Amino acid sequence: MFSDVRLVAAKDLRIEFRSRVTVSQVVPFAGLVLVLFGFALDANRPVLETATSGLFWVTVMFVATMAVQRSTAIETNDGARRALLLAGIEPAAVFLGKLIAVAVQLLVVEVVLVAGVVVLYDARIESWALLLSTCLVATIGIAAAGSVLGALVAGVRARETVLPILLLPVLAPVLIGATRAFDDALGSVAVDGWAWLGLLAGFGAINVVLGALAYGVLLEET
Amino acid sequence: MTHLGYLLAGWGLTIGSGVLYSAHLIRRGRTLAARVPTPRRRWMTADDQ
């Protein structure tokens, strides 16, 4: 099971690395969003400081949608979804492998974004532990919800537009929780970031389990 | 009555939506029923319940 997970994750990441889309397109997109927000908010330093957490995670949401689309397209475009089943890999392993691949890509983007907000928004990081933990835990939840919904829309006509409609409301708790945790980590608001981290962990756990169970049904029947 | 505008808006929206949706359902039902051949016009007692 775990070797299968590693297999699928390595395959997705290898494809991603070779195409260099993440590095050459997604990361610049994320940076661009940060810059655009700077323009939109009139380079107003106090406002940018207050808004940093929110802007960070909204950007991650958009990048996540792109990452999930690409993750699903790897199999869908070549009609290879059946091949995954026929290869004898357990659907749950496929799910976890793809989840890990999406999560790794998101973490790469988040590293760049952290550097971005430090440089562009003058963010001062009070608690690196909380910041990094939040990134990790929230990303797993995002990747889990994203991967299962990505598989869900895989066979559907207008899948590029319907995926955000499904994914973003489901990710609302992550947006709320990760933003509050970041506020604490950046020292801008007095909230208990670690409590929010617990909620994020709960979200992640629930959606990983749900995804593992639902993935088989989706692969076989849709 | 105070706030009458808000009350009319809220109640009107609710009841209006109900009436419109009901009319829509009935019309849709009639159109479909006319298209389905008679032997197949059954409901609520499916074989695979």
Next chain:
Amino acid sequence: MTKPMAGDSIEQSPVGRRVSTGSRATFWLGAVVALGVLTLILLGFFGAPEDDQQQDAVRMIFVHVPSAILTYIAFGATALGSVMWLWKRSVWWDLVAHSAAEIGVIFCGLTLATGSIWGRPTWNTYWDWGDVRLVTTLILFLIMVGYLSVRSMGDDDATATRAAIVGLIAAVNLPIVNRSVEWWFDRTLHQQSSLTDGNLEDLTLFTLVFGIVVWILFFAWAMIHRFRVGWLERELRTGDLDEAIAARRAEALIDSQPQNGASS
């Protein structure tokens, strides 16, 4: 109403001359609902007293609360129907899930709209981000709009499975959504549950409960019709196929029998 002419294939139904998804039962149910709505209007506007602080704006409660309760009943039915479809592949339950989702989205939208309209004169704001129930209901609304969106993309079993999983995802994630919004702000403008408070005047309480009953009856009426509409759509889709298969089988039987006067 036109008289059926010779050659018409329109059948008599218990109600009127056109065939519909209605029946004698739904006719009377609908009549009761209509009567109930009229009574509710009278009670709500002229019977129940105004509030000390909100004055007449409190009368919004008679449309807002029943809509909210129906939203949860409807989406509960969708969640249950989704599970039953995934578990037993029950077409009946799948139709229940779809019908309840459509009705539920309408009620949910009305809950949000009436709540928003109510909020303006009462708290001087159309929207309050600090209101847990309001924000959770909004997220629920968005997810279920997504459910209907997935449903509209096809009418086969695969679509039913996809929608059922969206329904499951919604049901499973909703407590977390609620908890996260609850923690988000400690205060809420939303008035505490009036029903359990016991602070309502007698006539107000009666009118409120009356309103809930009328809404539930409407839900039953709408579900019956919407279910039958869904059933008919399914019959149209699969019926042609079944007929074609039967016709092909009959053809095959004829082909396999020796023909009269056929030359070999």
